[in-house]
Amino acid sequence: MDRVYVFDTTLRDGEQSPGVSLNVKEKIEIARQLARLGVDVIEVGFPVASPGDFNACREVARAVRGVTVCALARARQEDIDRAWEAIKEAEAPRIHTFIATSDIHLRHKLRMTREQVLEATRAAVAYSKRYAADVEFSAEDASRSDPDFLCQVLAEAIAAGATVLNIPDTVGYAVPEEFGELIRVIRERTPGIEKVILSCHCHNDLGLAVANTLAAVRNGVRQVEVTINGIGERAGNAALEEVVMALYAHRSGYGLVTGIRTEELYRTSKLVSTLTGMPVQPNKAIVGKNAFAHESGIHQDGVLKERSTYEIIDPAIIGVPRSRLVLGKHSGRHAFRVRLQELGYELTEEELNAAFQRFKELCDRKKEITDDDLLALVEEEIGQAPSIYELRYFHISSGTTVVPTATVALRIGDELREEAACGNGPVDAIYKAVDKLTGRHLRLDSYSIEAVTEGKDAIGSVTVRVTDEERNKTYLGRGISTDVLEASARAYVDALNKLAADLNGNRVRRLEGEV
Ligand code: KIV
Ligand code: ZN
Secondary structure, eight states, X not given: OEEOEEEEOTTTTGGGSTTOOOOHHHHHHHHHHHHHHTOSEEEEEOGGGOHHHHHHHHHHHHHOOSSEEEXXXXXXXXXXXXXXXXXXXXXXXXXXXEEEXXXXXXXXXXXXXXXXXXXXXXXXXXXXXXXXXXXXXXXXXXXXXXXXXXXXXXXXXXXXXXXXXXXXXXXXXXXXXXXXXXXXXXXXXXXXXXXXXXXXXXXXXXXXXXXXXXXHHHTTOOEEEEBGGGOXXXXXXXXXXXXXXXXXXXXXXXXXXXXXOGGGHHHHHXXXXXXXXXXXXXXXXXXXXXXXXXXXXXXXXXXXXXXXXXXXXXXXXXXXXXXXXXXXXXXXXXHHHHHHHXXXXXXXXXXXXXXXXXXXXXXXXXXXXXXXXXXXXXXXXXXXXXXXXXXXXXXXXXOSSSOOEEEEEEEETTEEEEXXXXXXXXXXXHXXXXXXXXXXXXXXXXXXXXXXXXXXXXXXXXEEEEEETTTTEEEEEEEEESSHHHHHHHHHXXXXXXXXXXXHHHHHHHHHHHO
């Protein structure tokens, strides 16, 4: 069967989701999982955007193997130089350069004529080719561009050596019939189009990103640009798991395959949701909590008699854990490691030790430890920054007739320190006591809590987003525990550790710069 290449831009367009900011460790973790998932290309970032972005791209390019690593660059030499510098150590590097082609963008944003855009396209692709054999060109806002001019620009990019031509619906304006037709027209009218891979990149402003992507595939596109959970700028991008599973479910109709290991989809979705702090809506297709839940009696009866009556995909195909009882109080380290390996996690010795200790603590409070519990525990461990602050203990006095008061003890470096504070509620009191201990006053932008499994003894998973107002930087923290106050405290301390790691990292970079 014909192959559709999967280009994942979770780490670039996905990271452009409002409020999302991944650190280097988190980007590497996601990139490794994407490689395991079997994507063909990982777009790691936009290196010219900031030194932090550059550094993250370079580290990911060094860390992942077996996949093409791509960096974004405007059609400018300075951007292309930075992009190449960041990804040159990748096994298979690709430079992705772009310029807008719609009259709206030419007139109001670029203030360039069509001739100038043609020249910039040629120059950017040719300049990129001096570095990389593999060069992708995107015509930004292609779906609102004059098709004749668009084809001219694409022909220019092909003549200059582009290997992949990407057609973005940048503002999510397209509808499937028109977008499919645009692809057909491009294939018909662009000289040399048979020499390159045609790609599409659809945004979801009208909720049509996946439908537009499939229409493009029907009309000859063979690379789809997608993100995990559909995260991305504004309403997001086409969701990888939806595009892949639509092609899979209708494989006899499309006659196309991808290289995706579908049984890794669920875990990848969880990891991205955890590390970005963007929850997956329960009714989200493929990876939502309810995607395979049958509520109505008629449906339940049907599924019990024969799964295919109401289920188009077997949940096992996308790797939904069975949530069966796995380990307990008496399980040893070996069994713990083996079960994690079965779930697809290869932890370092240090990570395994920390996770195992947390597992034992959890066993004291919760009798039945399911796969979901284990996943939550391990993902908390993976997401953790090196701990400068560690929660040692806390006490709470709270109720309907008392002022909530918290006493919190943290290990800060080698020192154990304790502080007390009052607040509007117990969580507020904890956070105020932590602020006193660290001397930082962070703005709490969001706080969310979710039960990992069912039952009164379920693990609570807390995610907080805090902003360091002095530097205007946002950090995400996550904590889990059967005690929601403990989970809340752990999440806040996790965010503080990320902030501290970031400050340390910046100090190192500045020193490097000085040398
Ligand atoms: O949406 C868009 O047009 C983009 C391009 C840079 C590919 O993200
Ligand atoms: Zn985009």
